[in-house]
Amino acid sequence: MTGAIFSHALRRNWRQILYWGLGMALLGFIVMWVIPDVDALQRTTEMLQAMPRPLLQFLNADDMAALATPEGFISIGFFSRAVLVFAVYAVSFGLRVTANEEDEGILDVLLSLPVPRWRVVVEKFAAYTLMFLIIVALSLGGLWLATSLTTLPVNMGRVLESGVAMIPVVLVMMALTTLIAVVVRRKATAVALTSGIIVGSYFIDFLGRAASGTAADSLRLVSFFNYYDFQAIIQTGIRIGDVVLLVVVTLVLLGGTVWAFARRDIGT
Amino acid sequence: MRQDNAVIETDRLGKVYSGRKGQVRALDRLDLSVQPGEIFGYLGPNGAGKTTTIRLLLDLIRPTMGQALIFGQDARENSVELHRRIGFLPGELNLWKNLTGDQVLDYVNSVRGRNDLPYARQLSERLSLDMGIRVRCYSSGNRRKLGLVIALMHKPDLLILDEPTNGLDPLIQQIFHDLMRETRAEGRSVFLSSHILSEVQAICDRVGILRGGQLQAVETVSALRSADFRWVTLRLREPVSPRLFDGLPGVSDVIQSSDGIRLRLVGDFDPLLRAVESAYILDIRTEEPSLEEIFLTYYGSHALSATSVEMAAR
Numbered sequence A: 001m002t003g004a005i006f007s008h009a010l011r012r013n014w015r016q017i018l019y020w021g022l023g024m025a026l027l028g029f030i031v032m033w034v035i036p037d038v039d040a041l042q043r044t045t046e047m048l049q050a051m052p053r054p055l056l057q058f059l060n061a062d063d064m065a066a067l068a069t070p071e072g073f074i075s076i077g078f079f080s081r082a083v084l085v086f087a088v089y090a091v092s093f094g095l096r097v098t099a100n101e102e103d104e105g106i107l108d109v110l111l112s113l114p115v116p117r118w119r120v121v122v123e124k125f126a127a128y129t130l131m132f133l134i135i136v137a138l139s140l141g142g143l144w145l146a147t148s149l150t151t152l153p154v155n156m157g158r159v160l161e162s163g164v165a166m167i168p169v170v171l172v173m174m175a176l177t178t179l180i181a182v183v184v185r186r187k188a189t190a191v192a193l194t195s196g197i198i199v200g201s202y203f204i205d206f207l208g209r210a211a212s213g214t215a216a217d218s219l220r221l222v223s224f225f226n227y228y229d230f231q232a233i234i235q236t237g238i239r240i241g242d243v244v245l246l247v248v249v250t251l252v253l254l255g256g257t258v259w260a261f262a263r264r265d266i267g268t
Numbered sequence B: 001m002r003q004d005n006a007v008i009e010t011d012r013l014g015k016v017y018s019g020r021k022g023q024v025r026a027l028d029r030l031d032l033s034v035q036p037g038e039i040f041g042y043l044g045p046n047g048a049g050k051t052t053t054i055r056l057l058l059d060l061i062r063p064t065m066g067q068a069l070i071f072g073q074d075a076r077e078n079s080v081e082l083h084r085r086i087g088f089l090p091g092e093l094n095l096w097k098n099l100t101g102d103q104v105l106d107y108v109n110s111v112r113g114r115n116d117l118p119y120a121r122q123l124s125e126r127l128s129l130d131m132g133i134r135v136r137c138y139s140s141g142n143r144r145k146l147g148l149v150i151a152l153m154h155k156p157d158l159l160i161l162d163e164p165t166n167g168l169d170p171l172i173q174q175i176f177h178d179l180m181r182e183t184r185a186e187g188r189s190v191f192l193s194s195h196i197l198s199e200v201q202a203i204c205d206r207v208g209i210l211r212g213g214q215l216q217a218v219e220t221v222s223a224l225r226s227a228d229f230r231w232v233t234l235r236l237r238e239p240v241s242p243r244l245f246d247g248l249p250g251v252s253d254v255i256q257s258s259d260g261i262r263l264r265l266v267g268d269f270d271p272l273l274r275a276v277e278s279a280y281i282l283d284i285r286t287e288e289p290s291l292e293e294i295f296l297t298y299y300g301s302h303a304l305s306a307t308s309v310e311m312a313a314r
Ligand SMILES: Nc1ncnc2c1ncn2[C@@H]1O[C@H](COP(=O)(O)OP(=O)(O)OP(=O)(O)O)[C@@H](O)[C@H]1O
Pocket: A267, A268, B017, B018, B019, B024, B025, B026, B044, B045, B046, B047, B048, B049, B050, B051, B052, B053, B091
């Protein structure tokens, strides 16, 4: 029956939603906690400006203007970390789409039922996407709650936009994991390969930002982190073009997964 | 025995696995047909290609040559439709470890989009299976019972079972045999693989014997049973020399045992009786060969020692 795999995946994982959501909300609280007041932020910014530029880049805080506002601080303190934490979500749930059950030999039973292979991929991916949306909503809720406990003037609209813009980059990572796991078949290899690509992308983006005009800068185009510029979003708002691009990439990766999965032997 | 309404029909079905260590021809041009309402036993030693055949039928793996038709439809193209009518028990059964038996059945039931839970409950009671336990805590026999319930609960037209009684105790095996006979009585079909010859003998209508990926023979169980040899034991009042039987047509494997003379006879009785007519015959006993012996004959003496070890281990 359509939706059975989807709703089963949701039911089996609602605890995960809680853990991830509460964890991220906690991170939001901590970030808000360390912003004492706007003056202190200003002072921190001045102090940071005196620091050597590479060190600032390493701290992901090269953009002073962003840091000077509370939401800028949130952007660097929360979203720069959240996207990395969610990379772990993306890999671990990407593996659950087919790889884990194939590894455990369960797919033989599931696929002997009247269900086409593409539906296993699509329904599970949809379930883990919905779960992720809930987790992001919980995280933003945590940030909002933490903010409302302070007197800081925070531009919540921009914070929300940063959260929304983070969704497709995580979905790209999840779809990439799913595709690689379907193609390489060995779970350990898939994890290594995907993590390599994610870390590589992150560093290309990082180096490219640091050294504009270099080879790394032009390479940034292929790094999906390039399309989630949380500092720019805080200052100028969400970039619809980037979001659309990432969504399209997700769909292409998912299409590739379905294509490859329908074609191959299970569990060999 | 080709008929148009065959339940399973394979046409030069073949599978070559290609791995790091080169290629393995696991199944070679299999031509097989299973008829409605029959229990077909698929017999062969380890590595013969039984599981490969079964996974091809279920479209879990793809043939490197040939095709399989189930209910006249391509097993690959129409797999989703066909799976509605098939119940499957894998040889190596793995299920969701954190779910209880009930939850597993619930999930399977909802993926099938049916409501078979009442019958599933009856089945689990019949197999004395406790459904409230998590899969990881089931013994391997109980896990297989759960697998059987999954395969049987929607009363499929075709059951494909890979070594179904593996790990079941004799009592449950008996219940399983009953279930298979009931399935046949309802006109549904069963394709099961096995190493256990006595089981095949007990419930199957026909057997196919597979070795090294090649189908060696397909026979009805009754034909195999009436295969043209039997063991004859003659009890005579005075001992006679086994030499007496040298050169007798159809007689071989003559041994002197404490019971008398035991020999293997092919064909008519008459030459044998004439050879001993001067002796006083106390008793003549004949035994039909067991399927084991027929199996061994098909397999040749080469496989004999390995298989006898396997038999002795049971
Ligand atoms: N995934 C695979 N990759 C490579 N070779 C395989 C694979 N699966 C099976 N084989 C090989 O194919 C042959 C047939 O294996 P199969 O599992 O079909 O045998 P079987 O008759 O089911 O044996 P058993 O009675 O032990 O279950 C064996 O030689 C086996 O080693």
